[in-house]
Amino acid sequence: MRIGTRKSTMALAQTAEIARRLAAAAPGLDVEIVKFETIGDTDQTSKLLMHGGKGGAFVAEIRDAVRSGRLHAAMHSLKDMPGNEDTPGLVIGATLPRESAADALVLREGITLDDFRRTRGKGFKLGTNAVRRAAYAKRLFPDIEVIHFRGAADTRVRKLDDGEMQRLPDGGEAGPADALIMARSGLERVGLADRVAYEFSSHEMLPAVGQGIVAVECAVSDWETRRLLALIDDASAHVCCDAEREVLWVLNGHCNSPIAGHATIAGDEMTLTASVLDESGGAFIESVRSGPASRPRELGRTVAFDLLDKGAAAIIAQTRVEDA
The missing domain is CATH 3.40.190.10 (Periplasmic binding protein-like II)
Known part of the structure; x- marks a missing residue:
């Protein structure tokens, strides 16, 4: 299996952990780590918005290699993956257990x-x-x-x-x-x-959506890779991923939108907290809801619509001025 990743020390450490888990779950599987120097790595001066946000800066090139068949999978820090846009042909095949989100x-x-x-x-x-x-x-x-x-x-x-x-x-x-x-x-x-x-506690600084989660993305139609990735998928991290990213999807949040979201699980119940701020930190709205952990996207939509009812759309619209 060929897995693509950025060349940074952190990305390589994350990908090595994926390879270790795959080797333990599927003995005999040959895993090759393919290093990419993305535009976000080479240009460390510009604002990420100039490259289409984190998705364009750190994710797009590796995703293209998966779509073209040059890679079986790609490692991403989940917080770097755009949540407000479709990713045709790709799916998150596995998430590793969540590390600290703080x-x-x-x-x-x-x-x-x-x-x-x-x-x-x-x-x-x-x-x-x-x-x-x-x-x-x-x-x-x-x-x-x-x-x-x-x-x-x-x-x-x-x-x-x-x-x-x-x-x-x-x-x-x-x-x-x-x-x-x-x-x-x-x-x-x-x-x-x-x-x-x-x-910082989550009350002082709510984490970014997906912070602390490593995701492995592959082609939707590559069923063998999906089967192998399922062997290392952490179910708790995956449902938290689904709930948090649903908030981004509904809000149509982009890289210049100060949006935060964090889900936790206790037993069969999930609690999701999400917030939207303006860039100065002056305007601030937050929503906290709980529901069955087995229905994460529904909980994400509930929280997102509550934020919209509280005025999130207007705050997000203000942050789009630089986009234009």
């Missing part, structure tokens, strides 16, 4: 969390490329300056430690950053868990 604060040496809280972030620069994280950060630290910050997980931490400036799409520079907000699971995958200065 966001974490990484600080430059000499800075403490108390410094941020005492000053409300005034005088500090926070690096992130995620509009969701930027919006929540503005709610937690109203006076902080958020700067555009790109790179793989380990690269971002190195740039923080080195005091490196971030090149901007307009040719200018920003920084250096005093802190970063990153996925805890990503830091763990690249061996940097010790850099977590603070882990």
Whole structure:
């Protein structure tokens, strides 16, 4: 089986775990990892919107290789997969067990969390490329300056430690950053868990849809690959994936929309929380609903329609100005 992945340290670690699980579930299966350098990896200056969002930047090239038959499957971080558009001919064949979905604060040496809280972030620069994280950060630290910050997980931490400036799409520079907000699971995958200065609760910063879940995508008609991937599929992670992504689908959320969603399961019941913010963090609406874990998409639709009833469409429409 040929599995495509990005060349980053984190992506390779995720794909190696898929290969390990497949080898254990199907002894004798030959798994080849095919590395891709996507446009999002080569261009670490532009905003992802310029490349069609995370889907265009990190997913599209590998998906095309699956569609053409050059690959049997593709590894993606689920949060990088667009949820507001059709993916004709492709299906998520497996999701690995969910790792931590939490966001974490990484600080430059000499800075403490108390410094941020005492000053409300005034005088500090926070690096992130995620509009969701930027919006929540503005709610937690109203006076902080958020700067555009790109790179793989380990690269971002190195740039923080080195005091490196971030090149901007307009040719200018920003920084250096005093802190970063990153996925805890990503830091763990690249061996940097010790850099977590603070882990945000879901009440403080609701995770991105799919955060902490590794997905394996394949062709709808490739039944042998689907059979093999089913052997490593984690059912709990998969239904959470379905519920959270249904919210994106109904809201037609795009890469510039600060939308968050996180599902948890207790017994046979699933609880889904989702939110929509404006880019400043000023406007904020949230919905929390529970239902049978066996009907995740129905729960996702219920939560999404509740958000729409509360005014989500108008907030999302405002974030589409840059699209035009």
